[in-house]
Amino acid sequence: MKSPPPEVAALGRRLRRARDDKGFTQRQVAQRLADRLGQAFSQAQIHRIESGAREITVRELQHLADVLEVNGASLIANPGGTEGFDLWVEMKAADTELLECLGRAIQDVTNLAEAVAKLSRALDAHAAADPDVDLSDERERLEHARSVAVGMDAVLNGGRA
Structure with a gap:
C-alpha cells in the first residue's frame, strides 16, 4: 500500500487531534457527521480519513469542522502560513x-x-x-x-x- 500524500496525512492527524481534544470517539463523530450529511458515515471511514487512507470532500470537511467545533481553515492550514x-x-x-x-x-x-x-x-x-x-x-x-x-x-x- 502506498503512503498517503503528506497533506492528506497531515489533515488526518489534525482531525484526530481535534477529535481527541473534544473527547469524541470515532463512532460518535461518524454518527454526528452522518446526521449532518443525511447519509451513512461509519467509524471505519473516520479511521481511514484520520490515517490518511481516505481523502475527504469539501462538504465532509465543512461538516466535520462543525461537528468538532473548529475552524475548517485550521484543519488544513500549514502552521505559520496562510x-x-x-x-x-x-x-x-x-x-x-x-x-x-x-x-x-x-x-x-x-x-x-x-x-x-x-x-x-x-x-x-x-x-x-x-x-x-x-x-x-x-x-x-x-x-x-x-x-x-x-x-x-x-x-x-x-x-x-
Whole structure:
C-alpha cells in the first residue's frame, strides 16, 4: 500500500487531534457527521480519513469542522502560513460554484421532465385525432428524452431513482 500524500496525512492527524481534544470517539463523530450529511458515515471511514487512507470532500470537511467545533481553515492550514486558509477559501468558492451548478441542473431536469410530459400529451392528442399517422420516430425521441430525464434525476439524487 502506498503512503498517503503528506497533506492528506497531515489533515488526518489534525482531525484526530481535534477529535481527541473534544473527547469524541470515532463512532460518535461518524454518527454526528452522518446526521449532518443525511447519509451513512461509519467509524471505519473516520479511521481511514484520520490515517490518511481516505481523502475527504469539501462538504465532509465543512461538516466535520462543525461537528468538532473548529475552524475548517485550521484543519488544513500549514502552521505559520496562510496556504491552508487560501486553500480553504478556494475550496469554499468551488463548493459554492458546484452547488449553484447542481441547482441549475436540477432546474434543467425539471424543465426536461415538463417538456417530456408536454410532448407525450401532444403525441397522444395527435394520435387520437389521426389514428393512421405514423408517430414512431416522435415516440422514440420521447422515450429517449424520458430515459435521459430519469437518468439525470437519479444522478442528481445520489443514485436513487
